[in-house]
Amino acid sequence: MSPKTLYDKIWDAHVAHEADDGTCLLYIDRHLVHEVTSAQAFEGLRLAGRTVHAPEKTIAVPDHNVPTTLDRADPATMTPESRIQVEALDKNAKEFGVHYYPVSDVRQGIVHIVGPEQGWTLPGMTVVCGDSHTATHGAFGALAHGIGTSEVEHVLATQTLIQKKSKNMKVEITGKLKPGVTAKDITLAVIGETGTGGGTGYVIEYCGEAIRDLSMEGRMTVCNMAIEGGARAGLIAPDETTYAYVKGRPHAPKGAQFEAALDWWKTLFTDEDAHFDKVVTLKGEDIQPVVTWGTSPEDVLPITGVVPHPDDFEGGKVEAAKRSIEYMGLVPGQKLTDIEIDTVFIGSCTNGRIEDLRAVAEVVKGKKIKDGMRAMIVPGSGLVRAQAEEEGLAEIFEAAGFEWRMAGCSMCLAMNPDQLSEGERCAATSNRNFEGRQGYKGRTHLVSPGMAAAAALTGKLTDVRELV
């Protein structure tokens, strides 16, 4: 048998039908659903008189629209349109009998944080969701990717997706990371290297010592942004770190079933000599804390750098860089550490887990955020919030001057009231710095949690290594 990649193995284990031209029906083990991209799909089922094929494999949670203020149990905290979407999900979840975590449930949170936390996401699974950051679940060695609403309807109705196989890409991060450098810096550095289209047509497997050394939280951060590099999915082979995280979760297998699962999970690695169509290698020790200067996640530079000049680029990127620099209100040659910040947002499916909050606490403990700074911390789930309170992190945040919020997507995409105003500049731990992403004419610099915390203290983009 020819050697296989991890992606090949998971793919082969899920092909329910293959046509002569290679078009496959890929069986889906877990379908995650949120309120923004599902209403039209459930309506489609209703109009066609169809049911949900496997409600026991379908998990719904509202996250994009939900307010994150403490008074959110009051319906008046939501705009009428948001309320309609959340109520539609309430109704659809009940009517079609899928697993559901409503806003009032302590387990509610960002769908990509809730899935792993509850043990729905397991190694070797196929996981989809009507959200591009489904790539997050690849951290478990699960083939996970975002789909559109038509495909959401297709999965609801058939538990399969019509797919053609992607190509294999290997991203290896060798050696150790330097202090102050995190999973977020790895994933941004990779996109800086490959560009936002560099992964198009591929599934990426991240490997190498620096990846192995990461916790599950860090691995989720890395895979989360595979989509920002254009890849269909990101994967990390499961290992002892993965098994330890999964064991004991509410929906993970127990006892003999766990042992049986473990036997299979241990086969989920890329065989020696398996073929990759593209390989990118970075040295862990070369990666520095990074920040984005522009309006594409590929606009990445070490914090020690300066704003580039459009002429530094080639082709269509010249015009795009010019537009970005103008939109961001920057000057070529300006030191990144001279850029003043109005707002700090810590949270999202990229960096809203407990480890991220611990990293923030380490930087801000016993300190105060800069006067006039608007700074909010939005935990990724109600359980992350509870754990942070138990560990005393919430007290540290509040003493430093941060707002300590309820769980949701919040200012990552600003569909709820958490938004930037025109010209407001934000250091954010989220995943997209697109024009208008965090609010009309808002300006976003993507950073790691530690870097965001540092910016909150100094009021400027800051090298976190100088503060810890």
Added chain:
Amino acid sequence: MNKFETFTGIAAPMPLVNIDTDMIIPKVFLKSIARTGFGKNLFDEMRFNRDGTEIEDFVLNKPQYRSSQILIAGDNFGCGSSREHAPWALEDFGIKVIVSTSFADIFFNNCFKNGMLPIVLPQEQVDILMKDAEKGENARMTVDLEAQEITTSDGDVISFDVDAFKKHCLLNGLDDIGLTLEKADSIKSFEDQAAQARPWV
């Protein structure tokens, strides 16, 4: 889904690279639970001022491009979120075909589900079409999916590739779910076998 038929239409040039789904349809417009009506907000922040007046120099606001049916776009069109609202907005505006050197994966798939055809061509050919599109309403291109050809206003013919299954679905306006349900037996037997092999799933 409507069948994709050969048509001749105006092509608008949008050479900017990395046009993302937040540009195509900003999130404030994702709050509808319908599939229609997004065209009026297509490219909202590039197309309109905050007071609702049009930004004159945005391509689709120019008189010669207001009824464009084709977009000739820069690299990596449709990157970002999985929101199908992006192709819904383009389709509702009247766009049927988008040509670029590359598309983001999810956006690319979403187009086909809505009767739209994204076409990938090498840079040199995109450049030819971009130049042609810059001529305005005098540059009407013809897109023939059956023959897999674009004919420029000058009569030049450019061939393109398309996945055979996707082409078949577009030409016949086929509903994916209906097609898949014809394979219900395969799905059932896969489920039986998977339940044995991986009972914990």
